[in-house]
Amino acid sequence: MVKKSHNGISIISAQLTSTVSVTLVLLLLGIIALMGIAANSVKQSIQESMGFNIVLADSIPQSHLNNIKQLCSASPAIASQRYVSSTDALAQWQQQTGDDLMEILEVNPFSSEIEIKVKSQYANTDSIEKISAPIKAMPGVSEITVPTQMVDSINQSLRSLALVLTAVSALLLLISFVLINNTVHLAIYARRFTIHTMKLVGATAGFIRKPFITSNILCGIIAALAADAILAAIVAYAHTISTEISRAVNWVHATVVFAVILIAGIIITGTAAFFSTNKYLRSDYNDMFR
Structure with missing residues (x-):
């Protein structure tokens, strides 16, 4: 027992x-x-923080700006967009550096831009170039800047x-x-x-x-x-x-x-x-x- x-x-x-x-x-x-x-x-x-900048031409008509924004909104690859005017860009520079470029240069050196963030599955150089190609051809777009080296490195x-x-x-x-x-x-x-x-x-x-x-x-x-x-x-x-x-x-x-x-x-x-x-x-x- x-x-x-x-x-x-x-x-x-x-x-x-x-x-x-x-x-x-x-x-x-x-x-x-x-x-x-x-x-x-x-x-x-991290991937959704990647993207590119659309540098706009000086004195771009409002109609052209609206067309660019609409094209970006319609793209399934773009997660978000943010318009930054030349005045806002100058103010950000002065806030970050403390330098008053208007006093030095007597002219605003910045152009208006649209900051584009892509969705994570499109966060690579090839996809970004394909996404930005039709935007680059639109009236009012001066250039497209893509941080290629940073994207590839990340x-x-x-x-x-x-x-x-x-x-x-x-x-x-x-x-x-x-x-x-x-x-x-x-x-x-x-x-x-x-x-x-x-x-x-x-x-x-x-x-x-x-x-x-x-x-x-x-x-x-x-x-x-x-x-x-x-x-x-x-x-x-x-x-x-x-x-x-x-x-x-x-x-x-x-x-x-x-x-x-x-x-x-x-x-x-x-x-x-x-x-x-x-x-x-x-x-x-x-x-x-x-």
Whole structure:
């Protein structure tokens, strides 16, 4: 009777350890996913700050200016536009530098411009040149200025960062799967003699596997819900720190991650339990001691 009780305690202890371990691994996966979403939001924000300037001709008729604005508004690639008059440009220069160019030059050296910001998917040199080409041909446009070197440099840096993050995420995902698989394997290892006994009395493989897979999926669900609760607390706290964080990772993004964590917990623990149970189903009595 004491031996049986000790057996039960060992099994409960193994299941509890398994649940806690899976929770920590799923929590790590959730944090990685949220960081990936935040990085993607920052990347999109940086890309949407790229664009070009439309330098307008001096004394441009209002009708020409309106036509240029309408063309920009109609373009699906343009995220926003801002008209800056020559007077506003001069005032900005004086505010930033403290120099009064009108006193020095006796003439305003700035031209009126329209600052264009493109959507993130068009934030590259080739796309910007295609977008600006029909605008450049319009009456009243003096020139188009594109910060080509800056755009290429930023895109190269973002591609390198994305490659590094993808490689790190893939590695951590593999490590997480291995850790969960080993954790589930240890939990089933504690009940290997139960599997062997059921096999001896003639139970089918499917009958033996079912309770082990079910219990481990339940463990995965509990672990995933615990990980989601911790992640929700982290996201809620992060939102109180900065509005930038709340924009980068909103609750819609977080809910998707919570759902993915739950599905991952079910799939990984269920799959690990299936293969671990099969191992002991194929083992003889002597293998139980290894």
